[in-house]
Amino acid sequence: MENGDPQPARRSRILFLDAYDSFTNNIVSLLTELLNVQVCVRRMDLSPFPPERGPSWTREELVDRLSGFDAVVCGPGPGSPLNPDDVGAFRTLWDLASAEAVPVLGVCLGFQSLVCHSGGEIRKLRRGLHGMVRDIEYEGRDIFSGVRPFKATLYHSLCADLGQDAVPASEWPLRQYKPFPGAPDLIPLAWSRGHVDEGEDERILMAVKHARRPFWGLQYHPESICTHPEAHDVLRNWWAEAQRWNAVSRMRPLHPLAESESGEVETPTHTDQYNKLSQKYGQISYELFDTTHAGPQSYSFVKLNIPQDLTAVEVAEALGEGKDDTIVLDSSSASKGDPLALYSIIALEADKAPRLKHRAGERFVTLSSPPQQPGLPAQEERIGYLDSAPGEFSPWQVFSKFWSERRLDVSSLPAGLPDVFKGGLIGYVSYESGLDALSPGVLPTERGHRRPDICLAWVTKSVVLDHRANAAYIQTISNDPSAGQDYCKVVADKLRNAPCMSNQGVYSQAHRSGVDQWQQCPGEVFQYQLPNAATYQDKVRRCQDSIKEGNSYELCLTDQTFITRTRGDDVPPHVNTKGAALNRATPWDIFKRLRSRQPAPFGSFVKLGGATLISSSPERFLQHTSEGLCAMRPMKGTVRKSDQVSTLSQAEEILHIPKEEAENLMIVDLVRHDLHGICGAGKVTVPELLKVEEYATVFQMVTNVQGQLNAEREAAKHRRKSDFNGLDVLSSVLPPGSMTGAPKKRSCEILYGLEKGIERSLYSGVVGYMDAAGKGDWSVTIRAMFRWDDELAPPAEGEAEKREVWHIGAGGAVTILSTPEGEHDEMVTKLTGPLGIWKAME
Ligand SMILES: C=C(O[C@@H]1C=C(C(=O)O)C=C[C@H]1O)C(=O)O
Numbered sequence: 001m002e003n004g005d006p007q008p009a010r011r012s013r014i015l016f017l018d019a020y021d022s023f024t025n026n027i028v029s030l031l032t033e034l035l036n037v038q039v040c041v042r043r044m045d046l047s048p049f050p051p052e053r054g055p056s057w058t059r060e061e062l063v064d065r066l067s068g069f070d071a072v073v074c075g076p077g078p079g080s081p082l083n084p085d086d087v088g089a090f091r092t093l094w095d096l097a098s099a100e101a102v103p104v105l106g107v108c109l110g111f112q113s114l115v116c117h118s119g120g121e122i123r124k125l126r127r128g129l130h131g132m133v134r135d136i137e138y139e140g141r142d143i144f145s146g147v148r149p150f151k152a153t154l155y156h157s158l159c160a161d162l163g164q165d166a167v168p169a170s171e172w173p174l175r176q177y178k179p180f181p182g183a184p185d186l187i188p189l190a191w192s193r194g195h196v197d198e199g200e201d202e203r204i205l206m207a208v209k210h211a212r213r214p215f216w217g218l219q220y221h222p223e224s225i226c227t228h229p230e231a232h233d234v235l236r237n238w239w240a241e242a243q244r245w246n247a248v249s250r251m252r253p254l255h256p257l258a259e260s261e262s263g264e265v266e267t268p269t270h271t272d273q274y275n276k277l278s279q280k281y282g283q284i285s286y287e288l289f290d291t292t293h294a295g296p297q298s299y300s301f302v303k304l305n306i307p308q309d310l311t312a313v314e315v316a317e318a319l320g321e322g323k324d325d326t327i328v329l330d331s332s333s334a335s336k337g338d339p340l341a342l343y344s345i346i347a348l349e350a351d352k353a354p355r356l357k358h359r360a361g362e363r364f365v366t367l368s369s370p371p372q373q374p375g376l377p378a379q380e381e382r383i384g385y386l387d388s389a390p391g392e393f394s395p396w397q398v399f400s401k402f403w404s405e406r407r408l409d410v411s412s413l414p415a416g417l418p419d420v421f422k423g424g425l426i427g428y429v430s431y432e433s434g435l436d437a438l439s440p441g442v443l444p445t446e447r448g449h450r451r452p453d454i455c456l457a458w459v460t461k462s463v464v465l466d467h468r469a470n471a472a473y474i475q476t477i478s479n480d481p482s483a484g485q486d487y488c489k490v491v492a493d494k495l496r497n498a499p500c501m502s503n504q505g506v507y508s509q510a511h512r513s514g515v516d517q518w519q520q521c522p523g524e525v526f527q528y529q530l531p532n533a534a535t536y537q538d539k540v541r542r543c544q545d546s547i548k549e550g551n552s553y554e555l556c557l558t559d560q561t562f563i564t565r566t567r568g569d570d571v572p573p574h575v576n577t578k579g580a581a582l583n584r585a586t587p588w589d590i591f592k593r594l595r596s597r598q599p600a601p602f603g604s605f606v607k608l609g610g611a612t613l614i615s616s617s618p619e620r621f622l623q624h625t626s627e628g629l630c631a632m633r634p635m636k637g638t639v640r641k642s643d644q645v646s647t648l649s650q651a652e653e654i655l656h657i658p659k660e661e662a663e664n665l666m667i668v669d670l671v672r673h674d675l676h677g678i679c680g681a682g683k684v685t686v687p688e689l690l691k692v693e694e695y696a697t698v699f700q701m702v703t704n705v706q707g708q709l710n711a712e713r714e715a716a717k718h719r720r721k722s723d724f725n726g727l728d729v730l731s732s733v734l735p736p737g738s739m740t741g742a743p744k745k746r747s748c749e750i751l752y753g754l755e756k757g758i759e760r761s762l763y764s765g766v767v768g769y770m771d772a773a774g775k776g777d778w779s780v781t782i783r784a785m786f787r788w789d790d791e792l793a794p795p796a797e798g799e800a801e802k803r804e805v806w807h808i809g810a811g812g813a814v815t816i817l818s819t820p821e822g823e824h825d826e827m828v829t830k831l832t833g834p835l836g837i838w839k840a841m842e
């Protein structure tokens, strides 16, 4: 500020009424950045209770507090403006007496609500437009004054009907920007057209202004990554108009609100929240929690050069892993030069690692520590607050606290190490864990099993393979550095002398692919239960019905295939001294086969917490550095490789069409929303948009979204005691948007109903790590199969024993442009990889 300028007055404030739409944080970010305002977000629900009793404002509170805001934005959302539950407080605003009125901008659902409260009708579009980018046509009046031509993204199934269809084409140019007889209070400001390229030229109202009141509305989404930046001028113009109206016509003067009244809710970090709960409910001393591997950690390692193309499987086998609890995060596509397949991680002695488990809905985390030596008992402890109020406790508070007390100081690490796992939490999070946090109450309390939804092992001993540098790091984190170093040396010696290190053809391609083991597994009796094609197609149609009603823009429908087989010895041949198991493919054998058939950057073998998970995931969910640079890579758009589609350019031609691009764009906007929520306004970018990539059996369209953590305005940071860490990020962006559709909450609820409440479990969840030094990497669990030890199917005919059950989930995003047959094919395409492994065993 230059000398002599007056001090800026109170910072302008906008109240954003959130209708549970997944793009809210993108709009908040845009308004904050563009208008230099403070945006306070409040859910649009009105509480029927008197003040102080409910989590939302009552009508009286809302009206009272409006005097603290320069303007209100009513956000987009699922559902219909005709349904009071879908629009809540919006209606209060349109009905306010002149003495109370404030300027309002309705976006999408908010716009539709304005229209139907001001004399217009709402009807369904002939065909919904979701993630579709269209020219916006306008005359250039009012908030469109001086705005250069632009395209904007649309996300709607419903539209405003002012009687526009009754106007003959010849009169349209003269009449389109004048109020229509049926809705004289609404001045049309902008229009667009339906699926013109497909001959459906529908007149769709894109913006209005109320003739007498300070209300404006936009049907398009100004915040979408594909809306042109020229559209920002419309928001700037609206803001200028709103301020002008406040200066001239506002009756109740603006007054500053106390922070507690503003509706602004500062998200605390999980660690701060843990400490707050211990203060509120009393500090409990948890013995295991406080002592297990406690204290600052130091890092020891031995680096070995390794032969080119040495795999995680060979290293794990050389070190005797693969039998009991085992964790391998496997970049099996490294040998194909995949730029994402940089490292593989093998946990050592995972069966001795303490682990933190949580079941959705429970207000405690179980920490268990397996016996460290044969003969000693396992220990277990529950950490949490059973009496805490609903929503107060999250397992991530415990994980975060556990992690922060065992942190590895990044500055203590030697220079030149690869930026990857050094030791820390590794494990899985189920889809239901994310679902329960997003939509409490959807999961039944009695789920018919006692499986953990989250299981994270604290891994202190591990090997990392750097596939580009042909190096292995045998590493430990420990509060006893010399013991750590000794351990590394012993393991390094063992590995150095292993046959796989000589790479002289001993470990042939056949071994790497697992084929040699396989041939010793004569046909087992498997039973499959594939999803029924007609039923799946019917569910696709029901998804499309929900979309047509305006309840979702895109739904990632999935189904499961169940495979049963007799139970047997799971000890893989490389550690089985009894020579048993040769008539049966062990999970380890299956993993080897899958990784060679379907190499992927984010594969895994995780036997932990009663689950066995084998994945060949191509999809990164979230990666973050210890400095908090987050990257998410949502995938949408899949083509199967075939003789007809074998090159990248052929796949690009197929995937760069509006339907496929829209599918991806919707998830990109959703993921931006998720990241904006934790990184803050203006801290999210999209470095790569809609890029087609090649994988072993498919081509996929991928976008790269990035966000910077802990970089938001100082004021917000000062209100927190600790910085956000990777666990804060992970927990706030689950379940993965690419597996839900948008908007996330309503879409998950619809899918839960359609999928008949059958748990997706590990499928659609995430697998990965949060390193002690603060780095994290999580993949979406797809192209995977899993089993729970406690799940058994009845014996087959002639058998006496119950059978084990393997699950393979597969699905795809359903949009208004999908065909039931096409979606079924896509689901089968994704199923083919993992299912093929079982078929090969028949
Ligand atoms: C649903 C699956 O995959 C998801 C859906 C995709 C799509 O709709 O194109 C692509 C990748 C995944 O995010 C699956 O593999 O089962």
Ligand SMILES: NC(=O)CC[C@H](N)C(=O)O
Binding pocket: 021, 075, 076, 077, 078, 079, 080, 107, 108, 109, 110, 112, 155, 156, 157, 158, 159, 549, 550, 551
């Ligand atoms: N993006 C939105 O707000 C959508 C509004 C409404 N649910 C529709 O589909 O038309």
